[in-house]
Amino acid sequence: MYVIVVGAGKIGFYLTRELLSARHEVTLIERDAMVSATAAEEFGSILITSDGTEPTVLGEAGAERCDILISTTGQDATNLTACQVAKFSFKVPKTMAVVTDPDHVPLFRALGVDVTISTTELILSHVEEELSGGPFVHVLPLRGAASGIVSMRVPSDSPVVGQPVSRIKLPQGTLLTAIIHKNGELKPAVNDPELSADDAIVAITPPEKEDELWHALTGEARR
Amino acid sequence: MSRHVMIVGCGRLGATAANALLDRGDRVTILDTDAENFRRLRPRTRLSMYVGDGTSHEVLRRTGIESVGAFIAATGRDTTNALAAQSAQTTFGIRHVVCRINDPIRSEMYEQLGLTTLNPNDFLVALVMHAMEE
Numbered sequence: 001m002y003v004i005v006v007g008a009g010k011i012g013f014y015l016t017r018e019l020l021s022a023r024h025e026v027t028l029i030e031r032d033a034m035v036s037a038t039a040a041e042e043f044g045s046i047l048i049t050s051d052g053t054e055p056t057v058l059g060e061a062g063a064e065r066c067d068i069l070i071s072t073t074g075q076d077a078t079n080l081t082a083c084q085v086a087k088f089s090f091k092v093p094k095t096m097a098v099v100t101d102p103d104h105v106p107l108f109r110a111l112g113v114d115v116t117i118s119t120t121e122l123i124l125s126h127v128e129e130e131l132s133g134g135p136f137v138h139v140l141p142l143r144g145a146a147s148g149i150v151s152m153r154v155p156s157d158s159p160v161v162g163q164p165v166s167r168i169k170l171p172q173g174t175l176l177t178a179i180i181h182k183n184g185e186l187k188p189a190v191n192d193p194e195l196s197a198d199d200a201i202v203a204i205t206p207p208e209k210e211d212e213l214w215h216a217l218t219g220e221a222r223r
Numbered sequence: 224m225s226r227h228v229m230i231v232g233c234g235r236l237g238a239t240a241a242n243a244l245l246d247r248g249d250r251v252t253i254l255d256t257d258a259e260n261f262r263r264l265r266p267r268t269r270l271s272m273y274v275g276d277g278t279s280h281e282v283l284r285r286t287g288i289e290s291v292g293a294f295i296a297a298t299g300r301d302t303t304n305a306l307a308a309q310s311a312q313t314t315f316g317i318r319h320v321v322c323r324i325n326d327p328i329r330s331e332m333y334e335q336l337g338l339t340t341l342n343p344n345d346f347l348v349a350l351v352m353h354a355m356e357e
Contacts, residue, residue: 053302055328077278077302081329084305088332103280104306107314111336 004029004066004092006052006082007073008039011098011119015072016043027061053081055089063090070096076104083113147173147206151180152217156197159219164192165201171212174205225249229291229317231277231307232298236323236343238263240295245270252286278306280314293319301326308338 001024005012008030016028016039028043029052030036036049050057052071063069069086071079076099083095096115099105105116154161160168165176179187180200187193195201205213214220225248230237233255241251241264250269254277255261261272275282277296288294294311296304301324308322321339324330330340 053329054326055332075302077300077306080306080309081302084336085329085332088336089328101279104278104310107280107310110313111309 001025001067002062002065003027004052004058004061004063004069004086006069006071006079007098008035008047009072009074012070012072013039013042015070016046020046029057029061053078053085055085058082058085058090063092066090066092068092068094068096070098072098074098074100076101076108080104080108080111080113083108084111087112147204149177149202149204150210150213151200151202152214153198153200154195154217158195158197158217160195160217161197162194164194165189166192168195169216170203171205171209171216174203174209174213176201176203178202226292227252227290228293228295229283229286229288229311230254230295230297232296232304232323233260233263233272234297234299235263237295237297240297241270252291254282254286278303278310280310283307283310283315288315288317291317293317294321296320296322298323299325301329305329305333305338312338 003019003024003026005016005026005028008028012028016026019026027046027048028039029048029050030039031051033049036047040047048057048061052058063086069083069092071082073079079097079099083097086092087095094114096117097108097113099108099116099118102118105118108116165179168176170176176189178189179193179195180202181187181196182198201217203213227250228244230241230251230253233253237253241253244251245267252271252273254273254275256274256276258274264270264272273286275286277283288311294308294317296308298304304322304324308320311317312320321341322333324333324340324342325344327342330342333340
């Protein structure tokens with residue numbers, strides 16, 4: 001079979017390798033030149049460095065004689081567009097999309113994507129270590145300041161559970177602004193509320209102090 | 224008659240559309256992933272601004288898509304706009320959906336799929352042709 005794979009990230013890369021070893025004909029399309037350079041070492045001439053959502057690019061890749069198009073990028077929007085262009089502009093019989101947001105699965109199916117692969121749970125463990133923020137949820141970068149607003153849930157075994165917030169030794173330049181109780185109640189830090197297990201804290205902190213803040217809230221070194 | 228319009232993308236197009244709609248009395252909810260882009264708008268009544276990803280159904284729902292009458296996908300990226308607009312149309316059943324698509328071949332495809340597309344380049348080309356005829 002002739003397969004076009006869009007995206008040479010982890011999924012696209014290994015998928016292409018597997019398809020080739022099963023003796024399928026494959027064209028791999030990757031937009032990012034850096035990612036593409038790595039893939040080129042392995043795959044050479046079957047790689048096109050370009051945007052796989054562009055009809056002209058898919059045309060050059062021979063989409064009209066393609067049996068399956070599989071879009072594997074980390075962007076749901078890209079994967080949907082690649083599949084729709086393949087399906088409706090080139091009549092590709094089967095389109096498959098990787099979907100990172102599980103909410104998008106029914107929509108993709110309704111819009112003609114034949115197979116959706118929801119990676120959220122499959123690759124969560126894999127992705128976690130690559131996320132720069134680790135345990136923090138980054139709420140908002142602050143305009144004009146080198147700090148951002150972060151949020152974190154306090155683990156139940158943390159030494160700060162049961163302590164008033166004023167007792168937490170915060171890193172320099174970090175401001176703990178509020179606690180969100182697990183029932184949703186917002187407690188401003190100025191009232192010095194006591195921390196309970198599973199409370200979430202909201203803090204303003206420079207990125208380089210996040211490890212210290214993590215330590216202050218858990219008693220553990222950042223993993 | 225005033226409407227409630229949701230706009231995804233507060234670049235030049237999104238912001239200009241928001242201002243024009245507000246001027247004629249409509250209510251506008253606008254989303255952008257970058258809070259910096261809201262500098263293009265001044266705070267007004269009937270204007271709500273949210274930092275968030277307009278392709279996320281969770282974000283769209285929480286920012287009130289279920290109560291809007293019209294939806295404009297106006298970011299600079301075709302793929303983002305196509306996903307946002309088709310979410311509005313198919314998932315949330317919004318009747319008036321406009322989607323900015325810069326690529327002319329894809330905009331033709333989306334038109335065939337029932338999406339109202341808008342290509343800023345077409346306007347520019349038309350203006351250029353018009354100017355050359357004068």
